[in-house]
Amino acid sequence: MARGEGRNRLLDAALAVIREKGYAATSVDDLCQRAGLTKGAFFHHFRSKDDLAIAAAHRFGEMAAGLFDTAPFRDLATPRERILGYVRFRHDIIGGEAAEYTCLLGTMVQETYASHPGIRAACEAELLKHTESFEPDIAAALGAAGRTRPEWSAASLSRHIQGTLQGAFILAKATGSAEIARESVGHLLRYLETILTPETERELCDELR
Numbered sequence: 522m523a524r525g526e527g528r529n530r531l532l533d534a535a536l537a538v539i540r541e542k543g544y545a546a547t548s549v550d551d552l553c554q555r556a557g558l559t560k561g562a563f564f565h566h567f568r569s570k571d572d573l574a575i576a577a578a579h580r581f582g583e584m585a586a587g588l589f590d591t592a593p594f595r596d597l598a599t600p601r602e603r604i605l606g607y608v609r610f611r612h613d614i615i616g617g618e619a620a621e622y623t624c625l626l627g628t629m630v631q632e633t634y635a636s637h638p639g640i641r642a643a644c645e646a647e648l649l650k651h652t653e654s655f656e657p658d659i660a661a662a663l664g665a666a667g668r669t670r671p672e673w674s675a676a677s678l679s680r681h682i683q684g685t686l687q688g689a690f691i692l693a694k695a696t697g698s699a700e701i702a703r704e705s706v707g708h709l710l711r712y713l714e715t716i717l718t719p720e721t722e723r724e725l726c727d728e729l730r
Contacts, residue, residue, distance in 0.1 A: 528566040530556040535577035536584075540620040544574060544632045544640075574629060575643040581625040582647030586654070600661035601717045607655065608713060611686060612706040616699050623690040631691075652679040662717045673716075685709045 534555035538547050549570055553563050567573040589595075594606025615622045630644040653676070660675035689705035 527556075527558055527562050530558060531563060531566055531573060532577055532580045535573055536581055536625055537620070539574070539577065540623055540625055540628055544629045571637055571639060574633075574637075574640050578626055578629065578640065578643035578647050582650060585647075585651060589651075589654075599665075600658035601665065603658050604655065604662055604717065605710065605713060608682065608706065608710045612703055612710060615689075615693075615703045615706065619690070619694050619697075619699070622699065622702075623694065624687060627687040627690055648683060652676070652683045655679045655682070666717050666719050668716060682709065682713075 531552060534552045535547075538551050538555050542551070547570070549560060549563055552570070552573065553560055556563075563573075567576065589607070589610075592607075592610050594603055594610050597603045597606050626644040626648050630641055630648075633640040633644075635641075656675040656679050659678050663669070663673050663675060663678070685705065686709075689702035692705060693699055693702035
């Protein structure tokens with residue numbers, strides 16, 4: 522086995538199994554079975570399941586950054602178009618089984634925020650790193666739309682977008698339906714289309730209706 526392959530297989534197993542079963546229901550045996558490794562190999566790479574979960578949170582953050590940094594919406598011309606394109610992209614990749622499109626970070630932190638501070642902190646770091654990556658475009662889009670008051674901060678709006686996405690995933694899990702998540706993200710998209718459109722342009726559109 523190549524150097525680091527066992528560790529990578531365990532991380533890949535964690536990303537899959539925890540999203541399928543939840544953190545508490547995932548055992549070290551489950552992870553070893555999915556990775557095709559022994560318990561001895563597991564404890565060679567990680568001190569505990571918590572240690573693996575923290576590493577998996579960072580791996581998931583890196584994977585998400587790679588996906589979104591190379592997605593087509595990044596090539597759109599304006600900050601407004603890129604933000605709307607991001608939300609459309611998130612809408613369009615919702616489908617199939619919940620484990621295929623929901624967020625590992627959201628799944629883990631819902632279970633562990635009060636009992637596993639290391640996992641909570643790792644999830645917080647990766648979630649906020651993701652939201653912060655969109656703040657420059659959000660700030661520019663808000664400025665272009667004339668939303669310059671203090672309550673319209675790019676940071677708070679970026680966190681709101683992420684909060685809506687995570688809430689949509691919870692509803693999808695509760696109902697067993699990906700469509701309810703797509704519906705929620707569709708409402709988010711319409712909200713952003715409205716607030717990121719300059720007021721004069723909105724008034725003109727209203728007059729033409």
